[in-house]
Amino acid sequence: MHAAIRIEDVHKRYGALQALKGVSFDIRPGEFFGLLGPNGAGKSTLISIIAGLSQASSGQISVMGHDTVRNWRMARRSLGVVPQELVFDPFFNVVDMLRLQAGYFGCGSESWPWIDEMLERLDLADKRRSPMRGLSGGMKRRLMIARALVHEPKLLILDEPTAGVDIELRRSMWTFLEEMNRQGTTIILTTHYMEEAEALCRNIAIID
Numbered sequence: 406m407h408a409a410i411r412i413e414d415v416h417k418r419y420g421a422l423q424a425l426k427g428v429s430f431d432i433r434p435g436e437f438f439g440l441l442g443p444n445g446a447g448k449s450t451l452i453s454i455i456a457g458l459s460q461a462s463s464g465q466i467s468v469m470g471h472d473t474v475r476n477w478r479m480a481r482r483s484l485g486v487v488p489q490e491l492v493f494d495p496f497f498n499v500v501d502m503l504r505l506q507a508g509y510f511g512c513g514s515e516s517w518p519w520i521d522e523m524l525e526r527l528d529l530a531d532k533r534r535s536p537m538r539g540l541s542g543g544m545k546r547r548l549m550i551a552r553a554l555v556h557e558p559k560l561l562i563l564d565e566p567t568a569g570v571d572i573e574l575r576r577s578m579w580t581f582l583e584e585m586n587r588q589g590t591t592i593i594l595t596t597h598y599m600e601e602a603e604a605l606c607r608n609i610a611i612i613d
């Protein structure tokens with residue numbers, strides 16, 4: 406069986422700055438995996454390369470057996486990414502934004518029941534017709550997770566999902582992620598909270 410993610414000797418340079426220097430590791434399917442390390446260690450850079458938003462200077466990454474450069478379309482379809490920043494078009498309402506996002510992956514109305522289910526499970530069902538600018542920060546965070554999952558990827562990557570989030574919301578996000586993982590989604594997250602890594606992750610890697 407192939408790894409969910411295989412990272413082989415990845416280097417990334419930004420001009421004179423070497424952000425990643427020979428990173429290699431595998432993540433097995435079904436894992437709940439934590440990527441830890443101090444600020445500036447290169448975690449977001451590695452995630453951007455996995456997601457195909459940035460290119461490695463050298464080395465290879467495959468997602469579910471698909472090379473992220475040669476077979477980027479299949480690799481990209483296999484994963485959902487929740488970035489650190491909250492980025493939305495303020496003029497769409499919640500459900501239209503999610504349906505539009507599903508459309509980018511070629512998913513039509515067959516994806517709508519799943520979208521409604523996620524809104525229920527993330528406690529956003531009563532906001533389905535709200536414009537994005539009418540949501541609280543915590544609601545936007547949960548919506549970012551729903552958006553990453555519209556096309557039902559096998560793998561979910563979250564960059565500091567609970568940074569600046571209150572305890573109650575953090576716990577409800579953890580519960581949702583644990584459920585997704587039990588149902589078979591491989592999850593990778595970066596975090597600064599040791600408590601979070603300890604509560605959720607079966608394995609971790611530390612980048613320095």
Ligand code: ADP
Nearest residue numbers: 419422424442443444445446447448449450451
């Ligand atoms: P982390 O997510 O672990 O905090 P980053 O991946 O954001 O670390 O950053 C790793 C290093 O690469 C930092 O020194 C950062 O300043 C640098 N860096 C990140 N993105 C860029 C970029 N687009 N251009 C130049 N330098 C960058």
